[in-house]
Amino acid sequence: MSITVTIRDETATGDVVHERPLEFPSERITVRELIRERVYQEVQDFNRQQQERVFRGLVQPTDTEQVLNEGRPEYRLKQHRQIEWKPQFEKALEAFSRNGFFILVDDRQAATLDEEFEVHPATQISFVKLTLLVGG
Numbered sequence: 001m002s003i004t005v006t007i008r009d010e011t012a013t014g015d016v017v018h019e020r021p022l023e024f025p026s027e028r029i030t031v032r033e034l035i036r037e038r039v040y041q042e043v044q045d046f047n048r049q050q051q052e053r054v055f056r057g058l059v060q061p062t063d064t065e066q067v068l069n070e071g072r073p074e075y076r077l078k079q080h081r082q083i084e085w086k087p088q089f090e091k092a093l094e095a096f097s098r099n100g101f102f103i104l105v106d107d108r109q110a111a112t113l114d115e116e117f118e119v120h121p122a123t124q125i126s127f128v129k130l131t132l133l134v135g136g
Contacts, residue, residue: 003027007038007125009073018056018073024119031103032113034125035092043085053077058101058127059091073129101129 002023009018022037035058042057055061055075061083064075093113095101103110104126105117119125 005119005123010126010128027118031110031115039089039092040085043083047082
């Protein structure tokens with residue numbers, strides 16, 4: 001039985017800047033599987049839109065510039081091209097490992113990529129991207 005969960009992108013102050021549903025084949029998943037499904041889905045969504053030049057995703061694709069849009073993770077491409085999900089997934093795993101973002105599952109921070117947790121439709125999953133302070 002598959003489970004659909006809504007994930008959120010939040011600012012460090014708790015403001016929700018984006019939400020999306022993700023479907024999982026089982027109730028027990030790892031942090032790695034969560035990141036994989038998110039990255040895979042956002043890349044597929046982008047690649048289906050032939051004229052789109054703004055990628056909304058967890059990590060920045062190569063050869064893009066970041067769009068400043070109220071904390072939303074958006075990146076502009078010079079022209080539309082297909083994005084490969086595996087390099088994006090590898091970048092996301094690296095970013096998680098070096099604390100580029102953290103994940104809260106029902107207000108508990110996920111510590112490792114292999115950590116398992118149970119999901120159900122009411123599970124609250126938040127991705128919180130950390131931003132560097134300028135001049136500090």
